[in-house]
Amino acid sequence: MHILNEQVPAPTDVGNALIGIRGGSELDLDLRLESVHEGILVSGTATAQIAGECGRCLEPIEYDFEADIQELFYYEESEEFEDDDDVDQYWVVDDLIDIDPVLRGAVVTALPFQPVCKKDCLGLCSECGISLNDDPEHQHEILDPRWAALAQLSDNVASDATNDKTSFKREEK
Template identity: 90%
Template sequence: MEILNEQVPAPADVGNALIGIRGGSELDLDLRLEAVHEGILVSGTATAQIAGECGRCLDSIEYDYEADIQELFYYEESEEFEDDDDVDQYWVIGDLIDIDPVLRSAVVTALPFQPVCREDCLGLCNECGINLNEDPEHHHEILDPRWAALAQLSDNVAEDAATNKTSDKREEK
């Protein structure tokens, strides 16, 4: 058994379009490597800084994430691996193992599909783009285009009524 406590640069492109590990940032590995009959069992944690932006308001999001890792790396000559195409197989090549795909799998599956800065984030105004978290009362008077002709007719009726009142007052004098 061997204990591995190291800080290494994080790989690039771990995440999705909105959120992921910042490439080159510090990645803390706290792993235990155990020799077992089939290969090397790697277990422990990897702590990475997650960075991205809110899917609603586009504000920055940053937090530390600790990924639990437990994976068996098979010896090349091992016959005891699962013969299933849906299961990822990891191998000991010479005396080396590549932890990168295991880390990617552990982190990417835990990342939110639509990250938010907070659960009650109001997002951006659809009309002008103002951050609604800063001005929750902000709104625009929007008329459904299907009702535009009716609104115009209502305006015409109101104008006619105002014109008639003015002419009625002139006739009374």
């Protein structure tokens, strides 16, 4: 068994469109490498800084994330899963292992698909883009275009009623 505690630069493009690990940032590995009959069992944690933006209001998000890792890397001679395409197989090649795909799998599957800065984030106004977190009472009077003709008719009736009252008052004098 070998214990590995190291800080390495994080790989690029670990995450999704809105959130992920910053490429080149520090990645803390705390791993245990154990020799087993089939290969090398890697278990432990990888801690990284997650950065991105809220899916509702586009505010920046940053937090530390700890991914649990446990994967078996098979020796090259092992033929246990050679024909099974449904199983992810990781191999020890020339006494080296590549934990990059394992790390990507552990981090990407744990990241939120639509990250939010807080649970009750209100997002942005769909009309003007103002942050509704800053002004929760913000709203626009939106008239459905299907009712626009009726609203115009209503304005005309109100205008005619005002004109009729004015002309009635003039006739009285």
